[in-house]
Amino acid sequence: MTSPELILFLSSALAPVNAQSPPVNRGAAILQVFGKRVDEYIRLRKTVESGLPKLKQTPSPAEITEHEQELAGAIREARKDVKQGDIFTPEISAEFRRLIGIAMRGADAVRIKESLRSAEPVNVPLRVNSLYPSPAKVPLQSTPPTLLMNLSKLPPELDYRVVGHNLALRDVMANLIIDFIPNAIP
Numbered sequence: 001m002t003s004p005e006l007i008l009f010l011s012s013a014l015a016p017v018n019a020q021s022p023p024v025n026r027g028a029a030i031l032q033v034f035g036k037r038v039d040e041y042i043r044l045r046k047t048v049e050s051g052l053p054k055l056k057q058t059p060s061p062a063e064i065t066e067h068e069q070e071l072a073g074a075i076r077e078a079r080k081d082v083k084q085g086d087i088f089t090p091e092i093s094a095e096f097r098r099l100i101g102i103a104m105r106g107a108d109a110v111r112i113k114e115s116l117r118s119a120e121p122v123n124v125p126l127r128v129n130s131l132y133p134s135p136a137k138v139p140l141q142s143t144p145p146t147l148l149m150n151l152s153k154l155p156p157e158l159d160y161r162v163v164g165h166n167l168a169l170r171d172v173m174a175n176l177i178i179d180f181i182p183n184a185i186p
Contacts, residue, residue, distance in 0.1 A: 030095040031152050037087045038169075041178060042155055045171065048074045072174040076129050084128045087169060087179040096167065097184055099150045104186055108146035115144040116162065116185070123164040126180045132161065132170050143167075 052074060055067040088096065103112060124133050143160045151160060154169075158178065161168040167184035168177050 027095055027098070030091050033089070034087070034092045034095075034152055037089075037092075038152075038154065038158065041087065042157060044078055045075060045157060045174075048078050068173060068175055072131060072171075072176045075171065075174050075176055079129055082129055082179075084179060084182075086128070088181045093181045093184070096151065096181055100147065100167070100184055101186065103147050103150040112144045112147050115146075126163055126166055126168055126177055128177055128179055130177055132168070132175050132177055 049071060052067075052070055055064070058064065085093070103109070143162050148160065154160065157172055159170055159172055161170050162185055163180070165183050165185045166180050168180040170176065171178055
C-alpha cells in the first residue's frame with residue numbers, strides 16, 4: 001500500500017471505534033475535575049494538620065479558637081500563592097452556576113428562595129485564604145438542603161456557604177475561605 005492508501009485504510013479502520021465511543025457528559029467531567037481539586041486540598045490540609053499538635057477534647061472555647069487559628073495560619077502558609085479560581089476554575093464555576101440555576105427554577109425553587117430570604121443574610125467581602133467571619137459577629141448561614149442536593153458532595157472537612165450572591169467553599173475546622181464563586185446565586 002502507498003502512504004495515502006495506508007492513511008485511508010487506517011482512518012476507515014478506526015472510524016467504527018470512534019463512532020461507538022460513548023458520548024462524554026461534559027458536566028460530569030467538570031465535576032470530576034472539581035472533585036480532584038477538592039481532594040488535592042484535603043491532602044494538603046491533612047499534611048499541614050499532621051504537623052500541628054492535636055486538639056484534645058476540651059470545653060474551653062479559647063483552646064478551640066486557638067487551634068482553629070493555628071490550623072488556618074498553617075494552611076494559609078502552605079497555600080500562600082493561592083488565588084480565587086484555583087479550585088472554582090471558570091469552567092467549574094460555570095457548571096455550578098448552571099446547576100444552581102436549575103435548582104432555582106425547579107420544583108424546589110420557592111423553598112430555596114424562601115430559605116435564603118428567611119435566613120439572616122450574610123454579605124461580607126470574600127477573600128480566598130482569609131477567615132470566614134466569626135460566628136459571634138456574623139451568622140453562619142446554612143445553605144438550603146434542596147440547593148445542596150444539586151451540588152457536588154463535599155468531604156466533612158469542607159462546606160458550602162452562601163454569602164450574598166456568592167457561593168463560598170469553607171474549611172470547617174480552620175474556618176477558612178478556600179475559594180468562592182462570585183455571583184453564583186441569582
